[in-house]
Amino acid sequence: MPPAKIELLPIRSGDDVVRVRQATRARAIEIGLSLVDQTKIITAASELARNTLDYGGGGEVTVEVVQAGARRGVRLTFEDRGPGIPDIARALTDHYTTGGGLGLGLGGAKRLSNEFHIESTPGVGTRVVIARWK
Amino acid sequence: MAIDGIQVLVRTVTGHEAAILESWLGLLKSGGSLQTGRIREVELQAQARTVFGQLRDALASGESDGHAAPYETLRETLADISRSRAIQGFTPTDTANFVLSLKEPILTALDAANAGDMASLVAGTRAANRLLDGLGLYTMEVFQTGREEVIGRQSQEIAELSTPVVQLWDGILALPLIGTLDSARTGVVMENLLQAIVDEEAEIAIIDITGVPTVDTLVAQHLLKAIAAARLMGADCIISGIRPQIAQTMVHLGVELNVVSKATLADAFALALRRTGRTVVRRAAPAPVAADDRR
Numbered sequence: 001m002p003p004a005k006i007e008l009l010p011i012r013s014g015d016d017v018v019r020v021r022q023a024t025r026a027r028a029i030e031i032g033l034s035l036v037d038q039t040k041i042i043t044a045a046s047e048l049a050r051n052t053l054d055y056g057g058g059g060e061v062t063v064e065v066v067q068a069g070a071r072r073g074v075r076l077t078f079e080d081r082g083p084g085i086p087d088i089a090r091a092l093t094d095h096y097t098t099g100g101g102l103g104l105g106l107g108g109a110k111r112l113s114n115e116f117h118i119e120s121t122p123g124v125g126t127r128v129v130i131a132r133w134k
Numbered sequence: 135m136a137i138d139g140i141q142v143l144v145r146t147v148t149g150h151e152a153a154i155l156e157s158w159l160g161l162l163k164s165g166g167s168l169q170t171g172r173i174r175e176v177e178l179q180a181q182a183r184t185v186f187g188q189l190r191d192a193l194a195s196g197e198s199d200g201h202a203a204p205y206e207t208l209r210e211t212l213a214d215i216s217r218s219r220a221i222q223g224f225t226p227t228d229t230a231n232f233v234l235s236l237k238e239p240i241l242t243a244l245d246a247a248n249a250g251d252m253a254s255l256v257a258g259t260r261a262a263n264r265l266l267d268g269l270g271l272y273t274m275e276v277f278q279t280g281r282e283e284v285i286g287r288q289s290q291e292i293a294e295l296s297t298p299v300v301q302l303w304d305g306i307l308a309l310p311l312i313g314t315l316d317s318a319r320t321g322v323v324m325e326n327l328l329q330a331i332v333d334e335e336a337e338i339a340i341i342d343i344t345g346v347p348t349v350d351t352l353v354a355q356h357l358l359k360a361i362a363a364a365r366l367m368g369a370d371c372i373i374s375g376i377r378p379q380i381a382q383t384m385v386h387l388g389v390e391l392n393v394v395s396k397a398t399l400a401d402a403f404a405l406a407l408r409r410t411g412r413t414v415v416r417r418a419a420p421a422p423v424a425a426d427d428r429r
Binding site for chain 2: 018021035036038039040042043046050101102104105107108112
């Protein structure tokens with residue numbers, strides 16, 4: 001199996017969030033995700049990219065196509081070196097926000113993905129990995 | 135003893151003023167700027183004379199730093215020239231070359247004036263390079279800023295153009311949204327919508343999101359704010375154009391818009407007509423197909 005395409009994108013501004021969405025859409029179409037699944041992973045990417053920007057003070061995302069046996073999927077890894085999340089369970093609670101948002105982004109991204117993994121160390125940064133499989 | 139390069143430069147420039155200027159004008163003439171037809175020769179010469187005069191005056195102060203006070207007028211003139219070139223559509227090369235092409239004549243003059251004195255020549259050349267490079271970079275900076283202003287103005291115009299509020303009927307407005315809804319655009323959208331509600335005395339505003347590719351929580355939040363603001367102005371909102379995949383995604387996200395929504399703009403318009411006590415009826419059977427068309 002040839003190595004899947006890996007793309008590293010910076011998240012520094014609102015325009016970068018749009019670029020993350022476009023890159024995610026391109027990968028999702030490439031592996032043939034259905035329109036609904038495309039929209040789900042793109043929306044989740046949008047939420048997490050915005051979190052990286054607004055709460056993590058900017059960072060980067062790796063967009064890649066992954067393979068497990070015969071299944072293919074899109075995996076996104078968001079990393080920032082921001083203040084971190086002290087209470088992840090609480091951050092995942094719907095309608096809880098420390099900013100001015102709806103407080104649905106992180107939990108929503110989890111519901112929109114097949115795989116969701118978050119690790120955060122206060123003062124060090126946050127890393128969120130999501131994947132959507134075909 | 136170290137030789138003061140700037141003094142060498144001042145001596146050379148004042149001593150060979152006419153020759154340097156003539157040579158520079160020649161270079162500018164043969165350079166690319168005139169061929170593009172964007173600037174007339176007379177204008178280019180006038181600019182060159184002004185710049186050269188101001189450079190000579192500034193040099194007379196003995197200051198070698200292009201950012202210092204004696205260069206203030208020169209920098210302003212260069213800024214004006216760069217800005218106008220950015221707007222006239224000159225290439226960055228043409229713009230930078232305007233100042234940088236002055237280097238050649240000055241270096242030639244330095245060479246001629248200090249033929250026997252290597253130390254003075256080197257010091258003078260250094261000073262000339264430093265000064266003119268600095269001024270060249272400065273024109274580029276202003277050029278860039280000028281371009282950015284143009285881009286900024288354009289994106290603002292696009293934002294305003296791309297968010298029209300259309301009146302569908304008495305008291306019924308439609309706001310077709312297309313593209314990415316960021317905070318800046320939402321501000322424009324909301325302002326247009328609220329103003330239109332006042333102007334048209336609208337009771338119902340249909341927000342159509344068929345053209346919005348991704349509805350995430352930020353977009354949803356912007357929509358909620360627009361709906362709440364419209365409600366405060368006495369108008370009800372209907373959301374239309376939610377595609378099936380967007381609907382599923384919004385459910386997973388947990389976003390509730392708490393507003394009537396319809397699949398298409400046509401459905402939303404029909405609902406708006408009903409709510410305002412109107413119906414659309416067919417007054418006659420469809421016109422029969424003309425005999426000529428049948429063939």
